[in-house]
Amino acid sequence: MQESNKKRYFYNFFMRNRNLFKEAFLCMIFAFTVLCIVSWIGISLNFFSPFKNAFKDFSYLDMYYAEKLETNDPNINENIILVNVDRRNRKEIAGMLQKIQESQPKVIGVDVIFKDLEDPVWDRFLSEFLKSENIVAAYVLNDDKRIISNKNILEEGVALGYSNFNFDDESAVIRNFRGVYKKNDTILEAFGTAVSKKFMAQDWDIGMESYLSIDRPINYSGNRDFFLVLEYDEIMNGEFSPLIKDKIILVGYLGNPIQHRFDLEDKHFTPMNPRFVGKSPPDTFGLVIHANIVQMIIEGNFIKVVPNWIRILLTIVLTYMALCYFIWLNKRQLASYILRLNIVQLFFIVFFVWVALLLFRQKLLFKTASITAVMVFSIGLIGFYKKLAHYLYKRFKWEGFFFHD
Structure with a gap:
């Protein structure tokens, strides 16, 4: 009896308000139609592009990272160590790689492209330390063409990864990451993916390649201060050799040790920028972004x-x-x-x-x-x-x- 009264109540309620429900439905169809027309006009006219891109580069979720960086404890990441090449020549970079290898790291990711030949002696010396089994070298994927180190320096057979974070040219803020790039029968791995895969070895999940084949949000763990950064003198003096063993070493450009905050070379906008409204200037070096990506992959700490x-x-x-x-x-x-x-x-x-x-x-x-x-x-x-x-x-x-x- 009570169930019957409920059904009668809802039936009467619907009948009393059927014109309202119909009107709301038709109004929604009208609104969606207008919205589609306005969106189509906005996409078709280049005039709206600056406004579209401005809103695309802004996300109120950036407030989360601003709060996270302020409140998190200053513990240094223990899995990944960054090595700054600054503006060192190839002789010095080769010497750094030699010293790093002597400390027996598990993986060395080299985010430096040696495009042109310079001194034959030191180019050859550098090449010797880029042959190692634990090396992953970076290249840039530009319109399906690879910008890669000279073949006389980086020989075939070395593990490679593209240093592009994603392929969205319209957004200036690096929020997403594509770990695997597929086009036709070609499958390429990102630098962060290749480093993580080599580090995890037998623990690497083969299904991860499919998961990373579309853009995924980067779960940023921290900025430059979150990682141990070693400079040339510290590497050559062997001060931190015990810390390097079995770790991931990422070698790349991190600017001048003292004035790196004012260096804009190879810097990008990220959600970690403390000025999440009106981001200026770029806040994070590419090598630090790669480090965050590697940390995310090896821990499986993805954002759903x-x-x-x-x-x-x-x-x-x-x-x-x-x-x-x-x-x-x-x-x-x-x-x-x-x-x-x-x-x-x-x-x-x-x-x-x-x-x-x-x-x-x-x-x-x-x-x-x-x-x-x-x-x-x-x-x-x-x-x-x-x-x-x-x-x-x-x-x-x-x-x-x-x-x-």
């Missing part, structure tokens, strides 16, 4: 991404519910409509930012900006839809919520 279908479903459901409420409010309580509209819109924005940050702390990336934008945009079109409904009512005797009780 909420699937697009869930975001789309939530966008449709929440937009429809919001339209039901505001269409009802627009007709019944017009005096408080604008005030409530602004309050609810502000609530949704703050709420979704809070949810996104909360989930991001749990290593779950939930991009809520699109949900909020679609909802706010759709609600803002209720007035235009009402005028369209009024026109249809006058011309075709349209029966809807606005013009039928």
Whole structure:
């Protein structure tokens, strides 16, 4: 009997409000159509590109990294050691590699490209230390062409990895990473992937290649201060030799030891920039980004991404519910409509930012900006839809919520 009363209640509720539900659905279709047209115009016209890119380079989730770097303890990473080549010549770089090899590291990643030949003696000397089994060398992938070290310095058979982080040319901020690049029958590994694979050896999961074949968010562990950075003199003096054994050594450019903060060479914008609004200047050396990627891979500490279908479903459901409420409010309580509209819109924005940050702390990336934008945009079109409904009512005797009780 009680179950029957519930069914009757919901049936009566639906019948009383069927025009409202129909009106909200049609308004949502109208809003989505307008949104598609506006989006198409924005994509087609280059005029909007600077605005699109500006918003693409901004994410309120960057606040998480700003807070993380301020509150985290200053413990140094023990798995990965960075070696700064600064502006050393090839003789000095070869000497550093020799000293590093004597300390028996497990992997040495060399993020330096020796494109042209210089002194034959020292080029050959350098080449000898780039042959080792534990070496991974970097190259740049540019329009499917490799910019790689000269073949007289880097011989065939050496493990290679492209130093590109991703292939998104429109975004200046390095948030994502593609560990495996596939095109036709060609499969190439990123520098961070190749280093991690060599370090993990038998523990490497073959399924990781498929997982890394699309862009994945980088889970940044820390900036330059998070890693032990060794300079030329420290390497040659052997001060840190005991620490190098069985570790990952990444060799590359990290600027002048004293003034590196003002050095812009091979620096990139990242979410770790303390100025997450109006990022300037670039904040992180490429070698440090590679170190974060390697740390993420060897620990399996990835950021999961909420699937697009869930975001789309939530966008449709929440937009429809919001339209039901505001269409009802627009007709019944017009005096408080604008005030409530602004309050609810502000609530949704703050709420979704809070949810996104909360989930991001749990290593779950939930991009809520699109949900909020679609909802706010759709609600803002209720007035235009009402005028369209009024026109249809006058011309075709349209029966809807606005013009039928």
